[in-house]
Amino acid sequence: MNKNIPRRVIIKGLAGVGGALAAYSTSAQTAGMAATQSGAAAMQDPSKIPGGPPTAIGQRATEVGLHRETFADVASVTPLQDLHGTLTPADLHFERHHAGVPAISAQHHELLIHGMVDKSLKFSLQDLQRYPASTRLCFIECSGNLFTFGGERTSPQMLCGLTSQSEWTGVPLRSLLNEAGLQPKASWLLAEGGDAALMTRSITVAKALDDAMVVYAQNGEPLRPEQGYPIRLLLPGWEGNTNVKWLRRLELSDQPFMTREETAKYTDPLKNGTARQFSVVMDARSIITSPSYPARIEHGWHEIRGLAWSGRGRIVRVDVSTDGGKHWQVADLHGPVLPKAHTRFTLSWRWTGGGAELLSRAVDETGYVQPSLQQLVAVRGQASTPYHMNPIVGWLVQGDGQVLFKAEM
Ligand SMILES: Nc1nc2c(c(=O)[nH]1)N[C@H]1C(S)=C(S)[C@@H](COP(=O)(O)O)O[C@H]1N2
Numbered sequence: 001m002n003k004n005i006p007r008r009v010i011i012k013g014l015a016g017v018g019g020a021l022a023a024y025s026t027s028a029q030t031a032g033m034a035a036t037q038s039g040a041a042a043m044q045d046p047s048k049i050p051g052g053p054p055t056a057i058g059q060r061a062t063e064v065g066l067h068r069e070t071f072a073d074v075a076s077v078t079p080l081q082d083l084h085g086t087l088t089p090a091d092l093h094f095e096r097h098h099a100g101v102p103a104i105s106a107q108h109h110e111l112l113i114h115g116m117v118d119k120s121l122k123f124s125l126q127d128l129q130r131y132p133a134s135t136r137l138c139f140i141e142c143s144g145n146l147f148t149f150g151g152e153r154t155s156p157q158m159l160c161g162l163t164s165q166s167e168w169t170g171v172p173l174r175s176l177l178n179e180a181g182l183q184p185k186a187s188w189l190l191a192e193g194g195d196a197a198l199m200t201r202s203i204t205v206a207k208a209l210d211d212a213m214v215v216y217a218q219n220g221e222p223l224r225p226e227q228g229y230p231i232r233l234l235l236p237g238w239e240g241n242t243n244v245k246w247l248r249r250l251e252l253s254d255q256p257f258m259t260r261e262e263t264a265k266y267t268d269p270l271k272n273g274t275a276r277q278f279s280v281v282m283d284a285r286s287i288i289t290s291p292s293y294p295a296r297i298e299h300g301w302h303e304i305r306g307l308a309w310s311g312r313g314r315i316v317r318v319d320v321s322t323d324g325g326k327h328w329q330v331a332d333l334h335g336p337v338l339p340k341a342h343t344r345f346t347l348s349w350r351w352t353g354g355g356a357e358l359l360s361r362a363v364d365e366t367g368y369v370q371p372s373l374q375q376l377v378a379v380r381g382q383a384s385t386p387y388h389m390n391p392i393v394g395w396l397v398q399g400d401g402q403v404l405f406k407a408e409m
């Protein structure tokens with residue numbers, strides 16, 4: 001009971017609400033009858049009919065068809081072409097799991113920190129939530145995020161929908177490592193997930209002490225099971241795979257663990273026959289999300305819109321071309337521009353008919369410029385793996401306004 005409000009007032013207030021509800025249902029019934037009687041006319045004027053009641057869980061407007069496309073049973077992709085701003089709704093965050101989404105109860109889940117530490121520690125979700133919390137926005141991107149098998153009929157979602165952005169809340173990993181006491185030689189740690197894939201990755205202690213977090217919330221709510229409920233490792237700017245979900249163990253060591261994920265997988269063959277290992281930072285990248293396939297546009301003014309991001313820090317510039325790279329214009333960046341975060345860019349453009357070729361090129365604060373496919377191949381060779389492919393991509397506007405993916409990069 002609120003002590004500051006006299007009881008009399010509360011009762012009166014509640015009675016008032018009850019009265020309003022009663023009035024609502026009566027008029028709704030009456031309006032419902034009116035709607036059936038005068039049909040379409042009433043439907044077209046929502047100001048003549050009281051709307052629906054409040055609900056426990058909100059839903060999208062029924063005519064909004066936002067959804068993830070799924071790749072067999074291994075992944076689902078964010079509909080980049082249908083979203084605005086930079087935050088991905090949690091139920092549209094891309095998913096990538098190597099052995100499905102495990103059913104884990106927070107009641108029975110613990111995080112063990114052991115190895116080269118002064119004392120081994122175990123944390124329940126409740127324990128973690130007692131530590132000073134930290135919140136940040138950042139993207140996660142799978143390092144295998146380029147799919148061109150759809151040819152010219154490829155949408156942003158199908159091309160590179162294995163990236164999403166959330167506001168994450170959790171505990172800085174450094175707080176937990178300080179508590180356990182790092183031994184002087186500890187320079188690597190193994191992060192292990194509690195799913196059937198037993199995902200394991202070697203992480204440098206430098207990254208762990210820099211901006212790594214053990215997160216339990218996403219966009220204000222507890223993590224979704226697909227994103228690692230109850231806890232995941234968040235390594236801002238590092239390839240998706242290292243952001244171990246359903247995190248259950250961190251083992252400190254003086255060397256990397258050479259797990260399957262960093263030997264057989266997630267290495268990048270180079271032109272000279274060797275392979276890059278531990279190439280974990282995601283390079284700068286951008287994509288125009290509108291206009292894009294499958295849109296068909298009309299003559300006149302359009303706003304070219306897209307996303308740019310870099311695992312190395314802030315995006316400082318995005319260049320946009322409407323003539324296939326002959327001329328470039330600097331797009332507007334929508335602030336605040338955060339490090340290691342999806343950044344929205346826009347450029348006004350007037351389409352007067354005829355073919356157009358829309359391209360975007362991101363530049364990050366380290367001076368790195370997003371390369372063309374030819375530039376990437378020159379370094380990585382033709383037989384490069386699908387990992388860490390971030391070439392400039394674009395869209396072809398046909399004479400009839402149909403937008404197609406520029407399959408020949
Ligand atoms: N335990 C565990 N962690 C995991 C994976 C997994 O299969 N198991 N998949 C990884 C891969 S390859 C990626 S790209 C990201 C995807 O994160 P998301 O599903 O939340 O988008 O999680 C990583 N963490």
Ligand SMILES: [Mo]
Nearest residue numbers: 142143240241
């Ligand atoms: Mo991934």
